[in-house]
Amino acid sequence: QVQVVESGGGLVQPGGSLRLSCTVSGTIFMSSSMGWYRQAPGKQRELVATITSAEITNYSDSVEGRFTISRGNAKNMVSLQMNSLNPEDTAVYYCNAHILSRDFWGQGTQVTVSS
Numbered sequence: 001q002v003q004v005v006e007s008g009g010g011l012v013q014p015g016g017s018l019r020l021s022c023t024v025s026g027t028i029f030m031s032s033s034m035g036w037y038r039q040a041p042g043k044q045r046e047l048v049a050t051i052t053s054a055e056i057t058n059y060s061d062s063v064e065g066r067f068t069i070s071r072g073n074a075k076n077m078v079s080l081q082m083n084s085l086n087p088e089d090t091a092v093y094y095c096n097a098h099i100l101s102r103d104f105w106g107q108g109t110q111v112t113v114s115s
Contacts, residue, residue: 002026002104006095009109017083018111022095024076024104031097034078036069038091038111045094049080062088085113 008020024031035050049059049069057069068081076097082089092108 002097002099004095004097004104004106006093006106006109009093009111011112011114012085013115014086014113016085016113017081018085020080020082020093020095020109020111021072022078022080022097022106023072023074024097024099027076027099029099030075031099033098034071034076035096035098036078036080036093037096038089038093039108040091043091048093050096051078082111085111087113089113 003025006020006022012018030053033050033052036048037045038048039045047060048063049067051057051069051071066084070079090113091111093111094108095106097104
């Protein structure tokens with residue numbers, strides 16, 4: 001059974017940084033892409049950043065230049081370095097792994113940006 005587990009969320013002051021990590025277990029196949037999405041209260045889930053197995057990245061306009069997505073050395077690991085955080089970044093962040101034409105999601109990790 002494929003499991004996606006996020007870690008690294010928390011409370012940070014405006015202008016601060018956080019690093020999220022995600023690992024996928026339960027499969028021998030490498031994901032063709034992995035990504036981070038977020039959902040703020042009362043809003044739809046939105047794309048934050050994605051990265052393919054060839055390490056081609058894509059960012060939403062709202063995080064471009066502040067966030068960096070990267071794949072880990074181990075198979076099916078991805079991180080999201082978030083800098084210059086602002087209150088509008090407050091949301092539950094979800095990791096996604098696309099494996100053999102299926103999408104797998106983690107349970108989410110809360111990121112709160114507040115003074």
